[in-house]
Amino acid sequence: MSWLQALIIGVLYYLSDAPWFFGEGYYVLQRPIVAGFLTGLVMGDPVTGTIIGATINLIYLGHLNVGGSMPSDMAVAGYIGTALAIATNVSTEVALAIAVPLGLLGTIWWVGKMTIDSFFVHWADSYAAKGDEKGVMLMNWLPSAVMMLVFKVIVAVVILMAGVPLMESFLNVVQGTNILHALEVVGGLLPALGIGLNLRAILKNETMPFLLVGFLLVAYFQISIVGVAMFGLVFALIYMQMNQKEDASYGG
Amino acid sequence: MAANVENNAVQETDKRIKLDKKDIRRSYWLWQFFSHANYNYERMQGGAFAMCMAPIIKKLYPDREEKIAGLQRHLTFFNTNPNVGAVIHGAVISMEEERANGAEISDEAINAVKTGMMGPMAGIGDALDQGVIIPLVVALGISFGSTGNLFGPLLVLIGLPIILMLIAYNCWMKGYSLGSSAITAMLAGGRMKQLIGAAGILGCTVMGGLVATSVSFKTAIAFNIGEQAFDLQSQLFDAIMPGLLPLGVTLGVYALLRKEKFTSIQIMLGLVVIGFVGGMVGIF
Numbered sequence: 001m002s003w004l005q006a007l008i009i010g011v012l013y014y015l016s017d018a019p020w021f022f023g024e025g026y027y028v029l030q031r032p033i034v035a036g037f038l039t040g041l042v043m044g045d046p047v048t049g050t051i052i053g054a055t056i057n058l059i060y061l062g063h064l065n066v067g068g069s070m071p072s073d074m075a076v077a078g079y080i081g082t083a084l085a086i087a088t089n090v091s092t093e094v095a096l097a098i099a100v101p102l103g104l105l106g107t108i109w110w111v112g113k114m115t116i117d118s119f120f121v122h123w124a125d126s127y128a129a130k131g132d133e134k135g136v137m138l139m140n141w142l143p144s145a146v147m148m149l150v151f152k153v154i155v156a157v158v159i160l161m162a163g164v165p166l167m168e169s170f171l172n173v174v175q176g177t178n179i180l181h182a183l184e185v186v187g188g189l190l191p192a193l194g195i196g197l198n199l200r201a202i203l204k205n206e207t208m209p210f211l212l213v214g215f216l217l218v219a220y221f222q223i224s225i226v227g228v229a230m231f232g233l234v235f236a237l238i239y240m241q242m243n244q245k246e247d248a249s250y251g252g
Numbered sequence: 253m254a255a256n257v258e259n260n261a262v263q264e265t266d267k268r269i270k271l272d273k274k275d276i277r278r279s280y281w282l283w284q285f286f287s288h289a290n291y292n293y294e295r296m297q298g299g300a301f302a303m304c305m306a307p308i309i310k311k312l313y314p315d316r317e318e319k320i321a322g323l324q325r326h327l328t329f330f331n332t333n334p335n336v337g338a339v340i341h342g343a344v345i346s347m348e349e350e351r352a353n354g355a356e357i358s359d360e361a362i363n364a365v366k367t368g369m370m371g372p373m374a375g376i377g378d379a380l381d382q383g384v385i386i387p388l389v390v391a392l393g394i395s396f397g398s399t400g401n402l403f404g405p406l407l408v409l410i411g412l413p414i415i416l417m418l419i420a421y422n423c424w425m426k427g428y429s430l431g432s433s434a435i436t437a438m439l440a441g442g443r444m445k446q447l448i449g450a451a452g453i454l455g456c457t458v459m460g461g462l463v464a465t466s467v468s469f470k471t472a473i474a475f476n477i478g479e480q481a482f483d484l485q486s487q488l489f490d491a492i493m494p495g496l497l498p499l500g501v502t503l504g505v506y507a508l509l510r511k512e513k514f515t516s517i518q519i520m521l522g523l524v525v526i527g528f529v530g531g532m533v534g535i536f
Contacts, residue, residue, distance in 0.1 A: 019289040022417065023334070024412070027413070031408055034409050037402065050397045051400050053397065055398060058394060059520075071517070072517075117290050118294035124299050134306075136299075137302075140289055140290045145289065182531030186524050188527070193520055195467065201382070204452070211457070211460040212460060213457060218460075218465055225462065228461030229388070229391075232456075233454055235453050235457055236453045
């Protein structure tokens with residue numbers, strides 16, 4: 001891990017919650033699958049980065065950012081977790097076990113940012129009172145952008161430069177013990193949480209059979225997820241057609 | 253509905269200050285980029301609402317006092333789903349335009365549209381994008397990406413923003429052309445509910461498949477029954493149904509989340525402890 005690589009990963013980490021990618025940073029750049037791919041590019045191995053990022057992303061599949069709360073910082077898990085995993089050459093399940101605590105740490109800065117940003121909106125107030133619309137617009141992005149860029153780059157560089165040697169010595173210590181296997185078990189279990197969280201948002205008693213059909217298609221016939229999505233699309237179309245018939249009968 | 257819109261259009265023929273398509277688009281892009289640029293506890297997206305309205309206010313109100321009032325009117329608390337919620341901005345712009353041209357629209361009326369619509373739009377929007385569209389696209393991306401296929405991350409990186417921006421842009425323009433009646437039009441005939449229902453079916457099917465491919469959980473317990481060696485995983489669980497344990501764990505997590513007795517963080521820690529201890533002692 002060079003300083004330059006750490007710096008670029010820090011900037012990418014900043015961009016994942018910044019306006020500059022069509023305002024879609026926190027929808028797209030934050031996803032560990034994208035983070036893993038981009039980090040892999042920086043580290044010279046986009047394929048490994050994508051595989052690790054895809055695995056980490058499983059836990060955050062049901063990530064809901066509702067009403068300004070953030071349950072976990074998946075961007076730090078994606079960018080820094082992938083970088084540490086590539087640099088120390090660990091399995092994807094172990095990478096997942098590293099990424100989770102990193103993601104939990106991220107909630108700390110979120111609270112700080114949401115609080116400090118409250119002051120900047122008062123700066124916008126004073127520009128509004130002067131009728132200066134350019135000032136109002138500027139206050140909505142500049143102060144927060146400067147603050148977050150500096151903060152996130154520093155955090156990423158410190159964790160990455162200190163984390164790689166730390167992890168290497170940890171891996172030396174646990175060599176030959178059951179610990180890596182135990183971490184892999186944890187890594188296999190955690191995606192259940194990501195899926196469970198998403199199910200809380202969309203699963204109802206009426207849609208339970210569809211969940212089971214999707215599961216059985218893969219469990220028994222090893223159909224790809226794209227194939228499962230095709231079946232899902234057909235089910236959705238059938239549902240819409242049945243509802244349309246009802247509407248028509250009301251009209252007639 | 254259509255007849256009403258036409259009537260409004262006839263009444264608005266002698267406008268003094270008319271916004272053109274470029275103004276509406278510019279305002280949209282300001283929101284698209286900066287909706288969460290200064291997201292904060294006190295006003296949430298309030299600063300961003302003011303930011304995207306600022307050029308509109310400047311054009312509509314040449315009078316300094318009116319301009320100040322307009323900027324302050326939109327620097328208030330605001331929080332909604334940035335994509336589907338864009339219908340609110342469109343509606344508010346059309347209300348501001350009418351107001352600047354002499355229509356009797358009070359501050360309260362504009363505030364009522366904003367605060368009244370932001371909750372329902374957040375509910376519908378979050379259910380649609382964070383609940384279904386994003387997990388679906390990301391799940392497809394993961395299924396490609398986990399085998400090292402770079403199409404996976406590229407699908408999320410390029411495909412997802414295009415889908416979300418198409419929703420946001422269309423909602424924005426719909427809001428502007430329908431004005432304050434936009435919300436009733438959007439909810440008319442339960443079409444939105446039907447769409448979310450269909451999307452939920454698609455989402456649940458894919459999530460079911462994902463349980464089988466992504467959650468891995470096996471027991472290593474084996475013992476002898478009399479002289480016969482018995483492997484719990486291959487001879488019992490796999491014999492009943494492949495992936496029985498992952499399905500059980502996932503539905504268990506879902507049931508715990510649904511009861512709201514435990515937070516997701518507590519469940520995560522529980523999974524970590526169970527998996528780690530079980531892995532150390534050799535049960536899993």
